[in-house]
Amino acid sequence: MLMRQVAEAFQSLELTSKRSEMTRFLADLFEQASAEDVDILVYLLRGRLGPPFEAPEFGVAERLILVTLSDAVAMPPCQVEALYKKKGDLGLVAEELLPQERSNLTLRDVYDTLRQVATATGAGAQERKIRLVSDLIKRSGGLEAKYILRMLQGRLRLGVGDATIIDGLSEAAGGDYGLRLQIERAYNLCSDLGFVARTLFTNGPTAVEQIGPRVEKPIMVALAERLPSPQQVINKLGRVEAEPKYDGLRLQLHKDHDRVRFFTRRLEDVTGMFPELASAALRQIRAERAVLDGEAVVYNPETGEYLPFQVTVRRKRKYGIAEMETRYPLRYFAFDLLSVDDRDLTRESLLTRREELVKVLRWRADDPIEVTENIITDDAAELERFFQDQIQRGLEGVVVKRPDSPYQAGQRSFNWVKLKRAYRGELRDTVDVVIVGYLVGKGKRAKFGIGSLLAAVYLPQQDKFRTVTKIGSGLTEVGWMEMKSRLDELRSERKPARVDSLIEPDVWVEPAVVVEVLADEITRSPMHTTGKVGSEQGYALRFPRVVSIRMDKGPEDATSEQEILEMYQMQQARPVEQPPDAGKPGKHAA
Ligand code: AMP
Numbered sequence: 001m002l003m004r005q006v007a008e009a010f011q012s013l014e015l016t017s018k019r020s021e022m023t024r025f026l027a028d029l030f031e032q033a034s035a036e037d038v039d040i041l042v043y044l045l046r047g048r049l050g051p052p053f054e055a056p057e058f059g060v061a062e063r064l065i066l067v068t069l070s071d072a073v074a075m076p077p078c079q080v081e082a083l084y085k086k087k088g089d090l091g092l093v094a095e096e097l098l099p100q101e102r103s104n105l106t107l108r109d110v111y112d113t114l115r116q117v118a119t120a121t122g123a124g125a126q127e128r129k130i131r132l133v134s135d136l137i138k139r140s141g142g143l144e145a146k147y148i149l150r151m152l153q154g155r156l157r158l159g160v161g162d163a164t165i166i167d168g169l170s171e172a173a174g175g176d177y178g179l180r181l182q183i184e185r186a187y188n189l190c191s192d193l194g195f196v197a198r199t200l201f202t203n204g205p206t207a208v209e210q211i212g213p214r215v216e217k218p219i220m221v222a223l224a225e226r227l228p229s230p231q232q233v234i235n236k237l238g239r240v241e242a243e244p245k246y247d248g249l250r251l252q253l254h255k256d257h258d259r260v261r262f263f264t265r266r267l268e269d270v271t272g273m274f275p276e277l278a279s280a281a282l283r284q285i286r287a288e289r290a291v292l293d294g295e296a297v298v299y300n301p302e303t304g305e306y307l308p309f310q311v312t313v314r315r316k317r318k319y320g321i322a323e324m325e326t327r328y329p330l331r332y333f334a335f336d337l338l339s340v341d342d343r344d345l346t347r348e349s350l351l352t353r354r355e356e357l358v359k360v361l362r363w364r365a366d367d368p369i370e371v372t373e374n375i376i377t378d379d380a381a382e383l384e385r386f387f388q389d390q391i392q393r394g395l396e397g398v399v400v401k402r403p404d405s406p407y408q409a410g411q412r413s414f415n416w417v418k419l420k421r422a423y424r425g426e427l428r429d430t431v432d433v434v435i436v437g438y439l440v441g442k443g444k445r446a447k448f449g450i451g452s453l454l455a456a457v458y459l460p461q462q463d464k465f466r467t468v469t470k471i472g473s474g475l476t477e478v479g480w481m482e483m484k485s486r487l488d489e490l491r492s493e494r495k496p497a498r499v500d501s502l503i504e505p506d507v508w509v510e511p512a513v514v515v516e517v518l519a520d521e522i523t524r525s526p527m528h529t530t531g532k533v534g535s536e537q538g539y540a541l542r543f544p545r546v547v548s549i550r551m552d553k554g555p556e557d558a559t560s561e562q563e564i565l566e567m568y569q570m571q572q573a574r575p576v577e578q579p580p581d582a583g584k585p586g587k588h589a590a
Pocket of ligand 1: 223224243244245246247248249250295335372399418
């Protein structure tokens with residue numbers, strides 16, 4: 001496949017924000033691709049060189065790209081720089097300076113060269129990168145170079161999410177949306193859409209159905225819905241299994257013989273950050289291969305008390321690991337077993353999976369890995385007592401699960417329900433929102449160039465982000481400055497394709513940064529697009545403040561529009577019963 005064909009499709013994608021048109025363009029593109037090319041095409045559409053958990057970073061400085069471009073077009077760097085200042089995008093500069101005729105550069109050439117650029121290390125790596133990029137530019141036409149340079153800068157941003165790519169693949173392979181669910185299921189179990197696409201194009205839909213969890217690939221995590229009270233949980237779910245809800249870092253543990261890897265819920269490979277858990281896993285897990293789901297929490301060994309998320313997240317770092325290990329010791333609470341010795345357990349019931357988990361884990365007091373305790377009940381009063389016990393212990397609440405449910409990778413469903421403090425009808429629960437822009441503002445912070453953040457929630461069915469609030473508090477001065485520089489890297493000249501907004505911020509940013517906010521309540525609002533149908537009002541968070549920056553969550557992990565609507569219903573319903581400590585502040589309450 002020629003890079004020119006890909007670049008033309010990228011251009012069409014860039015010019016539309018209509019999901020149906022995007023799907024059509026993608027399906028046309030996939031129809032032209034061979035089975036050998038389709039995986040790299042899927043990766044490059046997201047500006048990556050592989051699935052998120054193993055794609056190397058490009059690591060090429062902007063200055064270096066600029067100098068290389070000026071060398072390739074034989075123009076002094078200062079002139080290229082002047083053009084860059086005018087256009088604000090090196091891709092557009094390359095498009096203008098390079099010849100427009102077709103080149104014979106293939107998609108495979110581009111991918112292979114970009115991989116060599118990304119993986120070059122050691123002495124002379126910079127020179128090698130320059131030579132590779134320069135050769136690539138010299139062989140490209142203007143249109144191809146535009147997208148290659150944007151990729152190198154991590155600024156491809158075509159506005160297509162995984163959901164739209166899945167629709168495009170389904171349409172290309174089956175002529176309609178009929179394969180969408182199969183592709184999505186396989187993708188959720190291996191997190192590698194390129195691999196699923198290649199399997200589909202090589203061996204057809206049956207082979208896609210056979211894709212299951214594998215130790216070498218992270219599985220997308222199952223997520224919980226929420227309900228306001230134990231009684232409502234029992235009304236909706238009947239008999240349930242309930243576990244304490246720990247406020248730590250979701251970690252998927254993969255053991256393969258003597259190797260242990262960890263992935264976050266964003267599928268980041270964080271192997272190496274938790275050495276004590278890795279050696280405990282080798283000691284404690286009785287299987288050669290196993291995939292566990294659980295929550296890691298920092299605790300105080302003197303008091304036995306568990307510390308909040310903000311402390312646990314300090315363990316997520318690449319350096320000073322030994323020091324962190326002594327300062328912030330971890331416990332890992334395993335609550336699920338997804339595969340064991342290549343047996344896929346995701347289709348088994350929760351109770352079967354937990355039985356296997358208990359069997360597979362060797363565990364004495366003081367071992368760092370343990371299975372979460374649980375109760376099984378259909379009695380609201382018993383669930384209430386269990387819930388109160390967890391609150392007394394300083395935990396967030398409970399997660400209640402359907403005993404007969406399979407593990408629904410990548411899905412938020414009522415198979416899991418979180419029950420946190422949210423009694424008095426106020427919003428005690430936090431909401432995770434994605435930043436889609438910022439306003440400069442007039443207040444005292446205007447001198448930093450950032451006054452408030454425009455934030456959105458996610459609508460998975462349409463792969464859209466809809467605005468829900470403007471946030472102006474919760475960060476320190478340094479926090480605001482750091483936030484601004486982070487957002488400036490994601491700056492977009494236009495409204496990003498996946499964003500639905502009536503408010504025009506001073507600066508648009510690509511949806512990537514997730515912050516956890518606490519708000520007073522949800523109100524109806526004409527300004528925001530969340531839940532807005534026709535000319536009716538939307539929904540908004542009132543008086544939001546930032547509680548934490550969720551580096552562990554991706555934009556699609558943000559609270560969904562549906563959840564906001566449900567939280568609004570709960571807030572309206574205001575249960576009559578008031579548990580004895582309902583007035584005590586929750587962990588995040590201001
Ligand atoms: P939230 O982040 O508020 O949507 O709550 C869901 C999160 O709670 C999950 O993603 C897990 O990280 C965490 N969690 C803590 N304890 C449990 C548990 N026993 N079962 C499932 N998830 C849990």
